[in-house]
Amino acid sequence: MLTFSLASLPIAGLGIAVAIFLPRYLASHLAVSLTTIGAAFATVRLLDIGVDPLLGLVMDKTVTPLGRYRVWMIAGAPILMLAADRLFLARAGVGSAYLITWLLVMYLGTSILGLSFAAWGATMAAGYHERARLFGLAASVGVVGSLTVLLIPTVESWLGRTDAQGVQAMGWMLIVVTPLAVGLTASRTPERITPNAAGPGFGLKDYWTLVSRPALIRLFLAQMALTMGPGWLSALYLFFANAVLGFSIPVAASLLIPSVIGSALGGPAFARLSRRIGKHRALMIGSSSYSLGLFGFLLVIGGHLLIAVVVMTWLGFVQAGFTSMVQAMMADVGDEVRLDQGEERIGLLYALITLATKLAGAFAIGLTYPLLARIGFHAAEGAANAPGAILGLKLAYLIGPSAFVMLGGACFIGWRLDAARHGEIRAQLDARDALEPGLVKTI
Secondary structure (H helix, E strand, O other): OOOHHHHHHHHHHHHHHHHHHHHHHHHHOOOOOHHHHHHHHHHHHHHOOOHHHHHHHHHHHOOEOOEOOHHHHHHHHHHHHHHHHHHHOOOOOOOHHHHHHHHHHHHHHHHHHHHHHHHHHHHHOOOHHHHHHHHHHHHHHHHHHHHHHHHHHHHHHHOOOOHHHHHHHHHHHHHHHHHHHHHHHHHHOOOEEOOOOOOOOOOHHHHHHHHOOHHHHHHHHHHHHHHHHHHHHHHHHHHHHHHOOOOOHHHHHHHHHHHHHHHHHHHHHHHHHHHHHOHHHHHHHHHHHHHHHHHHHHHOOOOOHHHHHHHHHHHHHHHHHHHHHHHHHHHHHHHHHHHHHOOOOHHHHHHHHHHHHHHHHHHHHHHHHHHHHHOOOOOOOOOOOOHHHHHHHHHHHHHHHHHHHHHHHHOOOOOOOOHHHHHHHHHHHHHHHHHOHHHOEEO
16 A cells, blocks of 8 residues: 555645645746636636546556556656646746646646546555545655655755745656656556456446436535635635735745645544544544634734644644545445446546546636736735735635535535445445456456
């Protein structure tokens, strides 16, 4: 599990670099307007909307000597590396067409890596509690990638370099780490292949039955809301920390480190909690705790660093919990689908979750950046902002994420696919697979 989780390093590192640093870099250093940035991210998400389901379908049908999902993970690495070069090392003068093109390439690479990683993990860890442990561990390992990204601005500041050079260093880090992490995972982790059981083909009606499952609809809506909240917060974080809390950009970047450390602790902690009360209840506790903890920023008066550290650590801790629970719960739904329909659809299922993540990410930046412009906030380095603009930023930062995360937790009221029900499903799947032992093999 630990070796397999190494592939989460570039995924986590890129995620925080794009959510926190890249939009501000484009606006402050390359002088791209806030509206252009918001429109580019939103447009890419709309253009990218059909990519993930298609990738999931193709992945589930892939049969190669290297395996089903391993080969896709290997293919995704160079795509992500190329996009990191074009976006994080971009030069002044880029426009919306350039941003849209390379954001599309970047999200294609992350889709391939993320989908293959999640689907491979779901087939590797078959038990209800084992999956919570795996995805909790993956969240903790991904912390190393996130921490590396977060430490770069501080190190660059010590070396006398600019914020822009720090963002460029993030690009180089991703280019170097991606092939190393993916190579170790692909070469050192076995893959369990479960070909489709004998029976009629998978038709259009079966797809509709799949996507209209109540459990899947709940997970999709929950993932959108649970991504939208932190994504909204991340898009505004550097502006909020600087203009409202009074921290410099290097200090604000350093404050993300306790958040990531909290994430390292939160994944395994919520995996243990889920063993006692179930994944859905653990998720609901995490979402409620996140929303309440967010208002701890109201206590950060006059740049009080210690309180900010506590709040950031808590938010990272509980966010890792509800994020890993969604991943593990989707794997359980995948078993239910395979039992009902006789085919492996885990790639498609995770594609739908990834689609929800992408839509939420697009809305997070596509809404927040135009909102900043609407309230009269100026993002350029050294710009002076009126008290009304700063108050608007503060309200947007606190209210938006809290509302969305609470909504995500509410999606699991009355959830029925608990440990007992999943145990029944696994028993039936194991009995069916035992009748045809040639169906299951490990590469």
